[in-house]
Amino acid sequence: MMFKELHPSLRNAMYVVLFSFTALVAATFYTIRLTYKNFEPVMDKNYYEIGLNYEKAIENQKELLKQGYLIKTNWDSQTLLPMGESEISVQLEKDGAVTNSAKSMTVYLERNATTKNTAQFQLKPTTNGFAGKIPLLEKGTWNLRLVADIGGKSFEREGKISVK
Numbered sequence: 001m002m003f004k005e006l007h008p009s010l011r012n013a014m015y016v017v018l019f020s021f022t023a024l025v026a027a028t029f030y031t032i033r034l035t036y037k038n039f040e041p042v043m044d045k046n047y048y049e050i051g052l053n054y055e056k057a058i059e060n061q062k063e064l065l066k067q068g069y070l071i072k073t074n075w076d077s078q079t080l081l082p083m084g085e086s087e088i089s090v091q092l093e094k095d096g097a098v099t100n101s102a103k104s105m106t107v108y109l110e111r112n113a114t115t116k117n118t119a120q121f122q123l124k125p126t127t128n129g130f131a132g133k134i135p136l137l138e139k140g141t142w143n144l145r146l147v148a149d150i151g152g153k154s155f156e157r158e159g160k161i162s163v164k
Contacts (some may be wrong), residue, residue: 040116060153068095071146071157080164083136091129092148092155098128101150105130108145136163 002018003011070093075081092102105123117138123130136142141162148155 057154061156064150064153064155069093069148069150069155071148071155073146075144075161078161080162081136083139083163085133085135087131088123088134089126089129089131090123090146092150100125100129102130102148102155103151104149106147107132107134108143108147109134109136110143110145111140112143136161139163 003014006014072091072093074087074089088107090105090107091098092105093099094101107121107123109117109119109121111117119135121132121134123132141160144159144161146157
């Protein structure tokens with residue numbers, strides 16, 4: 001017995017303190033282990049460069065909006081998308097008319113505050129825009145970003161989609 005010369009009530013208190021300390025140390029190591037096992041990196045590895053280019057990106061976006069650009073998709077009218085592979089078609093419009101002035105169209109699917117499920121898809125050009133199949137593999141709400149390259153400038157549209 002470790003505390004045999006102590007009074008019984010004090011002995012019990014010492015065992016409680018010792019047990020609490022051991023439990024705290026075990027919990028700390030368990031937390032550290034979980035942290036390393038489920039570690040996710042920062043949202044974007046190039047965050048510094050993105051920060052530097054942020055003002056320019058906002059200016060480009062405003063400029064292209066002023067020129068009358070708009071991105072529309074066949075998903076705009078759908079409130080719930082089914083799980084599995086879904087066809088997306090995207091049109092770039094300028095002043096209400098479909099235009100083919102974008103070099104590329106990229107789709108980003110993201111979850112809030114995590115990079116684990118972030119996916120990027122390059123759409124293929126069609127006669128009146130861009131199209132592609134996007135695998136929707138998890139239920140819930142996703143952030144959808146569409147990024148068009150118009151003359152070297154990025155034009156973005158953000159929204160949310162729900163997968164049932």
